[in-house]
Amino acid sequence: MKKLYVTMKVFGFLIVGGMATSCNDSFMDRYPIAEVSPENSFKTARDLELYTNGFYENLPAIKTIIEKDLTTDNVLYTNIPVEQRSDDRTIPSDVGSGGWSWGDLRTVNLFFDHYKQCTDLVARDKYEGIARFFRAWFYFDKVKRFGDVPWYETVIQTGDKDLLYKPRDNREFVMDKIIEDLELAIDKLDNKRASDQVNCWTALSLLSRVCLYEGTYRKYHTELNLQGSDVLLEKAYKAAERVMNESGYKLYSTGNVDTDYRDLFASSDLREEEVILGRRYSLILNKMHNINYYFTSRTQKDIGLTKDFVDSYLLQSNGKPFTSKSNYATMGFYEEMQNRDKRLAQTIRSVGYKRIGDNAIQLPDFAATMTGYQVSKFVSDVSQDGDGASYQDIAIIRYAEVLLNYAEAKAELGLLTQDDIDKSIKLIRNRVGMPNLNMGDANQSPDAIMAAMYPTVTGTNKGVLLEIRRERRIELALEGFRWDDLVRWRAGKLLEPHFTGMYFPSLGEFDLDNDGKIDLLLYKEGNEPQSNASQKVKIGGVIQLTGGDKGYLIGFKDNKKKFDEERDYLYPIPMGDILLNDNLVQNPHW
Template identity: 45%
Template sequence: MKFNYLLLICILLLSGCSDEFLDKEPLSDVTPENFFLKSSDLLLYTNGFYRMFPSTSIYDGDETADNIVATTLSEEMRGARTIPTTGGGWDWEYLRDINYFLENYEKCEDEAAKLHYSGVAYFFRAYFYFEKLKRFGEVPYYEGTIEADDLESLQAPRESRQFIANKILEDLDKAVSNLNEEVQAYRITKYSALALKSRVGLYEGTYEKYRGITGYEVYLNVAMEASLDLMEDSPYSVYSTGSIEADYMNLFNSHDAQIAEVILSRQFTQTVAVDHNVNYYTTTSSYGRPGMPKDLVNSYLMDDGSRFTDNAGYDELFFTEEVQGRDPRLAQTIRTPGYTRKGESMELVPNLGATMTGYQLTKYVTEPVYDTYDESIGDLPLLRFGEVLLNYAEAKAELGTLDQSDLDASIQLLRERVGMPALSLNDANSDPDPFLEDQYPTVEGTNKGVILEIRRERRIELYMENHRWNDIVRWKSGQTLTQPLRGLYFPGTGEYDMDSDGNVDVVLFEGDEPSGQMTGVQYIKIGSDIYFDEKNLINPQPDFNVRSFNEERDYLYPIPRVELQLNPNLTQNPGWE
């Protein structure tokens, strides 16, 4: 089934006529009179919408923000964005394709097909506008195709963000009503629409709440109700075989989406040369060198549920000590002592040449045979039940209606997968974590402690799933991105055993390279290959120790200059004038 669906999509994408058919102007011989008549026509046309989904860039939201530190910091992290002349995400081709379909699909004689594929189109129109809402805030809204001489429509003003959000939710309601109910990780279903509705409601509700906009509760209730629908009346659950040391890792390093939990996934296979580069990205020293930052490593709890950062001297523990006895998700996300590649038995220590922070990423990493550039084939999740559980808990916490039973029905299911103790509402609120308070100083109120804990859980559970930037934006927590980026602690020069097996794995030196080097040992030159701060923590980006985030500007992106010239009714986003 996986091959058949992907092959159909790839034929559409790779054929010579696909661009003409799906871009601005449909083929001259594809008209409402000779197309949109059969269910296969509707399937073929809507397959083009799937190109909207991210592929290799699924983890961009983590590298854009502070979850992944690579050789180059994003413009967002550096506070260095500029107004583009054109482009910049201000594109509308897909919207025309969708609206053209919605204007013509009813010519099909297959009632069941009309119902389902109209739901697919409504889903993608909602998805399209949600991407625009997150990036630009207020945008023009179009429900139909526009002719080249329709100047009034082409110069439409921006609608309010509440108007856009409500239209998104209207389309998702139509999608939920029309779409088929089925477990299908690679196609849009009713469950996909409910999961996206949960995400949209939480995003808009928290975005408005943390900016003091009245009426935000409506959206949080939408998130809560959509999440609850999936929790109570769907076939999805938290993927688990009972292996607390492997299930979280195996959810992501599987070649095929784990359909017990994954509601919607981007599909990859070498059969038709549709691949991505996660293995190459995380294992090579010549491409990005991504690493987890130390503040996130510090966020992982101890395996008994206590806070790692409550321990004296936690920032001066050597690697083998700091990763011992932690939330098992840490060892299933980065290389820790005992790590082996999928399908291999050799234990591997972190390759300091392949990670800027020393914490080498393993999430999504599969067998070494897929390590070549653009050869990875593991499916990448777009919507999964784990996120829905987190959305539910956060929406209820922000509404002030969360109780312990809600946590037990949501967060606890994720913790049980890895054998972690339950999150206690009373304990969290009576003793908020000072470490998290420093990261998110705008959180206030009686639910402050549990909201901070839910944010901890979200950052850990959804790591590398393209959420972090959007979370920072909706929480109005841009200053979090200006906090120090650091990596592993080393006392200084010398020989280091990174897995406590009695053998030297790393040698740090200054000056001339040591002679008589040992085979299989990493030799790292301080001040050249690696840099340290005054506390002997790896400083992965010494050129950007001082960064900025403009609270009045940087939560939205600028509208390109040419678009403002073409449409005099557009206004620039605040701070970008």
């Protein structure tokens, strides 16, 4: 039975937060405090609980998380995102647009301005910890997007001109404040595990994410001359290690290597043993989303995973790269799906794919995916296929990420051992019956294709670091991490090539799953032959083949793609905000 949401526990006085928050507000706006008299609204533990419950609505929704991957090399869909079209990017004009919004922060800071009115010191500590977690969450998003940002820890009043017109604080200062908030939250929060509530394990997990991000950002963005990378990476692995050693979380597994990974994301209830923080949805409470519709409907974005991403899945039998096979690049769909990491068949519609609760075998729907690699991760049974009819819960922080953070941070520091791999990467692979990562083998013979993707990875741990990056890309696919990973690794150039899908040696008819039936016809406009194929795809216009009459499915082949290494790792500040505040300086090269 699904729990009721903490986010639904809203009391009358929470109108404070509701009136105060607007996702498009400029930081120049202020709370209508006089209307609700917050001086009288933070007196009891119950007041603090009800107010901080509202913060959970600031967590990303399932569609927001998934769509973040649409900016990356994992996905091809019905548009080229602006992040991959440097020459077409523009500076937002409206105040508070483009992510430069501060309403959520004001809601949190209102708490800090008034929570000490409560005389219950135990409650004050607990809810202060929750508020610090959410302030850290807010600012981490802002630093990732803009770099330097102004730090505020109180509600700005109209007369606070020094705050209203302050310049941006430097990145190092703001990151120190984020870490300070999280470390204080860890000390103040309890250790009771609950996947829809913030506790000390949630804060520790976020600390590991924050410090890994910033530590690697400073290491690989050498042009910025940022200091303290190793200190941050040490904090990252030590925070992860505490969760691993003390929390009791583990990876969700029933022992079924063919379905456990799938079920983790398609479940209508958070898998509490793995999900450290999640967001709940409910049919009963009419708290719904549209993820099934998003991935199965022919009227949405035709999302397909890319050939490059699919190629990254290892061979199941021996854990070697799929790309080590001599003919990997020109395999048909049936052949390339054989003997692969079982997460592949639980992420896309592979050969023999069946919907949850249905015994019918289904092929990829080429009218709903541009690449042929149709997403099945997150997709539940057909009863939830309507627009706004899905109610799978979504994991926002899960234990598998903590394990990956631990392994990567130690590898970056040169401290990783095979024992560390055995208690992190091995556990993730065990769930799907994959061979363990052998550190010595990886470092002795780094994957050449991975090495070409990430040329800045060097040193004695080169091979194992590349494999950890592979593992992260696969395990966390479509969970909103890939863009952040490319940014922190300074790997934006991976966004420049035109992404492709399945390979076809010619136009004509194809038996995709080798069952003796023709499943697909590829033809050019004006030259459609007679065919009994169940699906027909016209080649030309948006969808083409890379070689004209053969090759990989490709979209927008004639459109220019570009990533500006000097500019595009940060987003621009809206022009309206810069005009309002002379002390705001635009990000470099915008």
